[in-house]
Structures are given as C-alpha cells and as structure tokens.
Amino acid sequence: MNYLEVNDLHVTYRTGGGDVPAVRGIGFSVAPGRKLGVAGESGCGKSTVALALLRLLPKSATVSGQVLLDGEDVLTMKWGRLRAVRWVGASIVFQGAMHSLNAVRRIGDQIAEPLLLHGTATPAAATRRVAELLEQVGLPGWRARSYPHELSGGQRQRVMIAMALACEPRLVIADEPTTALDVMIQAQILRLIDRLVDENGISMMMISHDLSVLADTCDRLAVMYAGRIVEEGPAADVFAAARHPYGRALSGAFPRIGDPASRRAPRGLAGDPPDPADLPAGCSFRPRCPEAEDRCAAVDPVLWPAGPDRAAACVHVLSDDEAAAAGVPVPAAAAPEETR
Ligand SMILES: Nc1ncnc2c1ncn2[C@@H]1O[C@H](COP(=O)(O)OP(=O)(O)OP(=O)(O)O)[C@@H](O)[C@H]1O
Numbered sequence: 001m002n003y004l005e006v007n008d009l010h011v012t013y014r015t016g017g018g019d020v021p022a023v024r025g026i027g028f029s030v031a032p033g034r035k036l037g038v039a040g041e042s043g044c045g046k047s048t049v050a051l052a053l054l055r056l057l058p059k060s061a062t063v064s065g066q067v068l069l070d071g072e073d074v075l076t077m078k079w080g081r082l083r084a085v086r087w088v089g090a091s092i093v094f095q096g097a098m099h100s101l102n103a104v105r106r107i108g109d110q111i112a113e114p115l116l117l118h119g120t121a122t123p124a125a126a127t128r129r130v131a132e133l134l135e136q137v138g139l140p141g142w143r144a145r146s147y148p149h150e151l152s153g154g155q156r157q158r159v160m161i162a163m164a165l166a167c168e169p170r171l172v173i174a175d176e177p178t179t180a181l182d183v184m185i186q187a188q189i190l191r192l193i194d195r196l197v198d199e200n201g202i203s204m205m206m207i208s209h210d211l212s213v214l215a216d217t218c219d220r221l222a223v224m225y226a227g228r229i230v231e232e233g234p235a236a237d238v239f240a241a242a243r244h245p246y247g248r249a250l251s252g253a254f255p256r257i258g259d260p261a262s263r264r265a266p267r268g269l270a271g272d273p274p275d276p277a278d279l280p281a282g283c284s285f286r287p288r289c290p291e292a293e294d295r296c297a298a299v300d301p302v303l304w305p306a307g308p309d310r311a312a313a314c315v316h317v318l319s320d321d322e323a324a325a326a327g328v329p330v331p332a333a334a335a336p337e338e339t340r
Pocket residue numbers: 013014015020022040041042043044045046047048049058060095209276
C-alpha cells in the first residue's frame with residue numbers, strides 16, 4: 001500500500017481580489033521508502049500542496065479532496081490525531097526554513113522540542129538523540145549549545161533537516177530545501193537529505209523548480225503547471241524524454257543548481273505561467289506552448305496514459321481513436337473527409 005496517497009486535491013485561497021484556485025484537482029502517491037520529485041515554475045502550487053498535506057495552510061484556504069497518510073485522511077483528522085501525525089507520520093523542511101529558527105534558543109533545545117512534545121524521549125534521551133542527529137547531518141555535537149546566529153546558512157539548513165528527522169518520520173516533505181544556499185552547499189545538502197532518507201528507509205517528497213536535481217534524487221517525477229500535475233512518471237524517463245511540452249521545456253533547460261534565471265523561466269520558453277485567478281480557456285499552457293493547435297483552446301487536458309507507467313495532460317499523447325473516445329477533437333488534418 002502507498003504510504004501517501006493524494007486524491008483530487010483542490011486548494012483555493014480567498015483574497016480581497018477574489019478567489020485564487022492554486023491547486024486544481026491533483027492526485028499522486030508515494031510508496032514506502034520511495035522518493036517523489038515535484039517540479040514546476042514559481043507560483044504553480046508546489047508549496048500549497050506541501051502545506052495541504054499536513055493541514056498547515058492559512059485559514060483563507062479552502063481545501064477539498066483526500067490526503068491519505070497510511071490510509072488515514074489528514075484532511076478530516078481530529079486535532080489531537082493531527083498533532084500526533086505531524087513530525088512522526090510526516091515532517092516538513094520548509095522553503096527558506098533556516099530563517100525560521102528561533103534566534104534566542106540554542107539549536108539543541110529546538111531539535112529536542114518535537115521529541116519532548118511527542119513524549120518520545122525523556123530529557124536525557126532527547127539530549128543523546130540531538131547529538132546523534134547533529135552527527136548524522138554532519139555537525140559536531142557541541143553545536144547543540146550554539147544559537148542560530150552562530151551558524152552559517154548551510155549549517156542552519158542542516159539543523160532544520162535534523163529537526164525534520166528527529167521523530168523518525170515515515171515521510172519527509174522537503175520544499176526547496178536549498179534555495180537560499182550557495183551552489184556548493186546546495187549540492188551537499190541535497191546529497192545529505194538523499195542519503196539520510198535512504199539510510200532510514202523514509203519516503204520523501206522533494207519539491208524543486210529544478211528538474212535535473214529531482215531526476216538525480218527521485219524515483220518518480222510529477223511536473224506541475226498552473227495548479228495541476230501535467231506530467232508524471234519514472235524520474236529518469238520524464239527527464240530524458242518528457243511527453244508534455246512544458247516538461248520538455250523544463251528538462252531541456254538543464255538549469256544549473258542555483259541558477260536564479262531558471263527559476264523564473266526555463267530557457268527557451270517565453271512568457272510567464274498564468275495568474276491562477278485568470279486562467280486561459282482550454283489548456284492552461286496554451287499561450288506559451290510551441291506545439292499548440294486550434295483544438296487546445298477547446299479542451300482542458302487531464303492526465304492521460306502516455307507510455308509505460310507514465311501520464312501527461314496534452315492532447316498529443318492521444319491517438320486519434322483515444323481522442324475521439326475522450327471527447328477531444330481530433331486534429332483537422334486527421335479528421336475523416338466527410339467531417340472536414
Ligand atoms: N496565502 C496565500 N494567499 C493567497 N494566494 C496565495 C497564498 N499563498 C500562495 N498563493 C498563491 O497561490 C499560487 C501558488 O503558490 P505557491 O506558493 O504554492 O507556489 P510555488 O509553486 O510553491 O512557487 P515558488 O516556486 O515560488 O515557491 C500563487 O499564485 C500564489 O500567489
């Protein structure tokens with residue numbers, strides 16, 4: 001059974017300027033000990049999904065669908081159960097997390113906090129566990145007595161990873177865990193997370209705008225665009241030969257780790273993702289798609305099978321027969337004579 005299974009997840013933020021449908025009906029799963037990468041440009045809904053998984057969204061967000069963690073729906077759990085599940089069932093390394101350490105508390109106390117809150121360790125055992133965790137993330141045990149300002153950015157990010165691992169969670173959600181770090185440290189931290197989840201048999205969901213990083217670390221890849229998953233499959237296959245034009249643009253960009261330009265727009269792809277509150281008719285990628293056809297304005301593509309163990313939300317993955325069966329117009333050139 002999958003450890004994490006997400007079905008038809010929708011998240012809409014209510015704002016003064018109207019509703020923002022940030023996540024529009026997505027589903028995916030992560031098997032025990034497996035790693036899923038989630039890629040996509042800024043604003044496509046990656047962090048919103050991560051936060052929804054543990055019900056950490058602000059009150060302005062309306063959420064529907066199912067988030068099954070070991071078969072239990074997080075979205076309908078009672079608060080007491082949810083508190084127990086956070087940190088132990090799943091933990092998150094937040095985007096820019098290193099800035100969220102408490103400046104006036106020693107890092108050892110901060111790492112020990114979830115252990116003590118969950119009653120999984122006595123104070124003496126928590127101290128031993130903190131030393132062990134610091135060692136796992138490559139920091140000497142005496143660093144437990146340091147304050148956050150006494151650590152470099154990379155060291156603080158290591159502390160955040162130690163915190164996420166403290167209660168031996170079964171799933172770690174890492175939301176761009178290295179964005180704020182320099183290139184060399186980013187690579188080190190990513191390798192560290194990868195090794196630790198492997199060693200501990202933890203499942204992982206790693207979020208990044210950088211498909212090449214995810215292809216290196218993950219088993220499967222999901223590519224998001226405008227609040228939907230538009231491509232999904234084995235990581236190496238998606239990276240080597242994406243079936244969706246957006247997936248191809250992302251993988252073709254080969255962004256280097258830490259390349260800020262690639263975050264805003266993959267090379268070779270003009271324009272920006274649409275405003276979620278003002279999506280174009282039909283396929284939401286159409287205004288930027290180099291392969292768009294007339295019929296793309298009339299269909300809202302869903303994830304269709306696109307090869308062994310793969311799916312893509314693009315009309316081009318459908319044969320004419322499949323298109324007809326799915327109610328998608330076939331291309332004008334392929335339409336039978338009498339219908340032209
Ligand atoms: N609290 C909020 N209130 C209103 N809109 C929000 C809120 N948080 C996010 N959004 C909007 O939801 C959409 C998705 O945002 P999200 O942060 O999930 O994107 P992302 O893929 O994580 O982007 P990035 O790569 O920049 O981190 C964006 O259009 C964003 O402006």
